[in-house]
Amino acid sequence: MTDALFWYGCNMTRHAEIIRLGTRMLQAVGVGAQPVGGPAACCGSPKESTPRIAEGMANRTMQRFNQSGAAQVITWCPTCHMNLDDFMGATQGKQADSAHLAQVLWDRRQELAPLLTQQVGARVVIDLHMGNGTGVNQAVPGLLRLIPGLEVMDHPYRAPSYMCFGLASIPGALEDARANMLAAMEQTGADTLVTIFHSCHRELVGLERHAGIRVLNWVHLLAESLGWPYQDEYKAWRNSTDPEAAIGAERIAAAGEDAVRRLVLPELRRP
């Protein structure tokens, strides 16, 4: 039996290092969690415009959770988190407790704080959004304030939606959110923009190229303070002038050249 499942969702496959670091952090505070995600553990949201298909995917995932015997489902993706609470839980029943990774770590901050031994000199603004049923808007600033040397700059701006994903398809919305966050950084003297969710990281890492700032996820900052090395490959690929060369021919071949050319490289080459 698994103590807990770390349900990282679907689109987090872009950020393997965050899954590794998150799992290791849970272990460090006494929570053994098995990562689970990808298409076979989907909450159904990508297919929500065809609710019948979304329901089938969500049911299969909920049954998998209920049969796992895990006492807790630790979430990452806020869409999964909300679906677990509303449509999935309301129609399938819920065996396990659930909480977001940031909340679980915050609840165990007495175990975590002594491990944060490395100074991280950064003045950060966090990409907070209005909608959140996950507790991250309290837990992430709290966790970052445990890091020695790091300053969390308060600013009242909250972007619409609950993460950047929804904004990307609405003309003007993501551009406005980016401009408002950069303005918040300038007003507070921040040098680092901290993303909370994967879709925000995906949409904001490109600012490093143009805006002369650093963009890190909150998990990366905790890892730096823990003294744990990591590589943000997605950011390196996305900000490379030649993502194909940055990934390398061998890895592209191993992952399937056609799929990488059609599905991955166009995203990495976006301006």
Place this chain on the structure above:
Amino acid sequence: MVAPRYADWAALRAAESARILAACSACGACFEACPMIAYVPDAQGAAASDTVRGVLSLLQGGQGDAAARGWVAACTRSAVCIPACPEAVDPMLMLRLAKFNAQESGVIPPRDARDAMARVKAFARLGFTEAEQKDWL
């Protein structure tokens, strides 16, 4: 085990839609609170109450109006409408259920998610080790 409240999504949708239709007074407070209205060209200058009535039409399988269709399509679940509602309707759920209906009936175009899972798998093959692909997917 927390017991399920509904047999399936159809039962959830039917029950919640009926509750919302009975509770909503079309006061428009949710529309006024929504940060996405600025990004809905068809909702500029639209009356809040009329637009909510358009959403209630979509919720009942109707066509709504252009402002309502645009609003439903642009909802990104900011959730600020929920505390704004004086009738405890949960307008965010109201818009989501209206969107389900509108996309199923073709009143608004569905999101193109054809490649979503193939892309998820391609990134996994690039970033996960073989052992991680076996254990995590």
